[in-house]
Amino acid sequence: MAAVKVSFNNRLRFLLALALLAGAVVALRLMDIQLLRHSHYLHLAERNRTQVLYQTAPRGRIFTADGRAVASNAPAFNLYYLSAGPQDEPYLRRLAEDYAPRLGLTVSQVRDKVQTGIRSGKAVALAENLSPKQVAALKELQLYYPGVYLIEDNKRVYPFGSFASHLLGYLGSIEGQEWKNRDLSLDYRLNAKIGKNGLEKKFEKELKGRDGGVYLEVDYRGRVKRVIEDRKWRPGADVYLTLDFDVQRAAEEGLKNSLTGRGAAVALDPRTGAVLALATAPAFEPGMFVPYSDEPEVKSKKISEYNLAVQGIYPPASTFKVITAIAAIEKGGFDPEKTVYCPGFYDAGSRVFKCWSTHGADNFFKGMADSCDVYFYTLAAQTGPAAIEKVQRMFQFGKPTGIDLPGEKAGNLYGPTKRARRRSYWFIGDTLNLSIGQGELLVTPIKMAQYAAAIASQGKVWRPYYLDKVVYHQTGKVLREGQPELLGTVDIKPSTWKLIFKALKQTVDEGTARRVKIKGLDVYGKTGTAQNPHGDDHGWFMAFAARPGEEPSLAVAVFVEFGKGGSSAAGPIARHMIEAYYFPEKTKYE
Structure with a gap:
């Protein structure tokens, strides 16, 4: 009987020691979270409760000696569905039927995108790189569909077509090795446009502006609650050439x-x-690499950079x-x-x-x-x-x-x-x-x-x-x-x-x-x-x-x-x- 009592006491001490050890680990973790790395976890928490709909900054313009802009920017728009909006079936059906023909999509395609946003609780892009012509009709629809949000963006334009194309170069989506070798001081995002050739590439750092964005507050489930801030972009620097137009x-x-x-x-x-x-x-059209969504797709974008x-x-x-x-x-x-x-x-x-x-x-x-x-x-x-x-x-x-x-x-x-x-x-x-x-x-x-x-x-x-x-x-x-x-x-x-x-x-x-x-x-x-x-x-x-x-x-x-x-x-x-x-x-x- 004495032996059994000793064994029980030993087990009790072991369990007590184990509990004390577990408590110490929890206490140390709490100290790490609340004291030692408080700012780090606060940043993560803030990031988790916000979403950003980025807006591309206007690239710097390129001018000839007589002041003509031969590379500039034009407004483009992205259309988002925010899951904080109404989600009843009649509303979603009308939304898809009204927006689909204006976006060049089928009703089912719009419905699929909307459902993706609802399931994730996050903003989802219904269409990107919309032209001002397309947006004129979409703005009126916004009055009837509060769950849809238009974000103004920018696209590169070359007002004189193929003018000085081999000198100016062109833009393209950032890829593979370019992403690995990107300048970390510049805020590139996946699929961002970057200079691929010519002056667009040579002066990328100067031409690239600082992107802006619309900051949205989301709840713990990731659902949009409100717009926190509309942060304005900062345009890039302008390049002036010695060219006589x-x-x-x-x-x-x-x-x-x-x-x-x-x-x-x-x-x-x-x-x-x-x-x-x-x-x-022969020259080429730099603008074919950055078309509006309603412009005809260029079948072949192969050009001679020679x-x-x-x-x-x-x-x-x-x-x-x-x-x-x-x-x-x-x-x-x-x-x-x-x-x-x-x-x-x-x-x-x-x-x-x-x-x-x-x-x-x-x-x-x-x-x-x-x-x-x-x-x-x-x-x-x-x-x-x-x-x-x-x-x-x-x-x-x-x-x-x-x-x-x-x-x-x-x-x-x-x-x-x-x-x-x-x-x-x-x-x-x-x-x-x-x-x-x-x-x-x-x-x-x-x-x-x-x-x-x-x-x-x-x-x-x-x-x-x-x-x-x-x-x-x-x-x-x-x-x-x-x-x-x-x-x-x-x-x-x-x-x-x-x-x-x-x-x-x-x-x-x-x-x-x-x-x-x-x-x-x-x-x-x-x-x-x-x-x-x-x-x-x-x-x-x-x-x-x-x-x-x-x-x-x-x-x-x-x-x-x-x-x-x-x-x-x-x-x-x-x-x-x-x-x-x-x-x-x-x-x-x-």
Whole structure:
């Protein structure tokens, strides 16, 4: 009997100890909740009793130099059913029947969404990205259905369609790796829109605003009780570009209506390197990635992000003859009045090189105006490839221009130095090809524009830039500014520049570049037709212009892929760009 009593007492002590231990654990947990981590659990509790219907902040706008918004925002609306509203069967049936046709849904689809909201006790989206046209009819219905709530939102719009599309880029839903690598300082949500390409991507941090939202109070079951706060969004910063709207539009219209509808056109200010136009064709519609819900679905959203203006590399053809001429003049003993007879070909001994026409006796100025290959073959043979390569390097051929855009190609410098490094031979035929911009020589349209601008400024090689400034418009604070940057100079004699200018002026007034002869302007230019072993030749046109008595303020380069000839294919586009810059009041585009 004593043994049983001892065993009972031991069990009692064990149970008491176990109870004390459990009490201590509970006490410690209560201390943790109420004292040590009170604020953390308070935050969780607050979050559990609220729901947020987010509102996307307006992205910063993108402006051209003349103040036109080429990327802006338009109102869009989301329609929610709040489970705090009436839930009787007749009410829900009328709601579904009235809203379904206005949302492009079936009655059963609306009923299913409403039932989902009722079961979860949370707000549920009946429709998103509604247009103002759709909302006009929906607002009236709100008077009869207090359980339905319209939330104003924003969507990206591009008022001028495909304008500068390869430069501006486009938006898309945030995905996979982008979500993992997102900037945590920005309030992204799943399926948020983010810059995918171009300036929309490059200036994402500046353009992205701070989202707002409608904060709803819910009960412990998650059912909506009331609206606590309508928190306003904060728009993103605005981006101002150096683009001239009229010149850009002229470039795009010209390329679109060209022989092939494929190519690029670039315009620079030769005094600073500011980009006045940067066009690639074919273009695309950035707005197709952010349509309203009542807009027709685009069957295929595949586009070419290949920006031919900075990534396409081609031989510069006869535009390069300016460099051959500079090398010959700078070498000494050059007589611009001395003539070379062109029978339509040049006999190099082992091979005969053809000219595109039979020009007869040409001096330097007529040889440039006629773009006579034989004249420049002769000049190059007398000058030598090393001197031509030296001038190439001064113009920074074979290097990227440095424009702040992804994927820019460097092109290829062509001369005897690389051959010597590879211990390979340089032949007379290489010199002749080099003299007229053929062979292994390659440039991009942006490089051609930089080259034209360097000639126009008499030797200043600027880094092209397109950003004027980024401004937070609510305060006027400037977040970033673009600045001219001189990369180098073409160090030649003033008398050489004088001869070059005279020759290029005569090329416009009397020669192959007559298409850009414009009354009231001094225009200088050079055509080029690049041989293409894969099809029709490509067309080049480079030019620069000034008002009489002033320094040149515009340099352009136009490239038409498979255009057959520079004068016929690219010349009219260059002309329209020049006219749009100097006489915008006469240039009208729909």
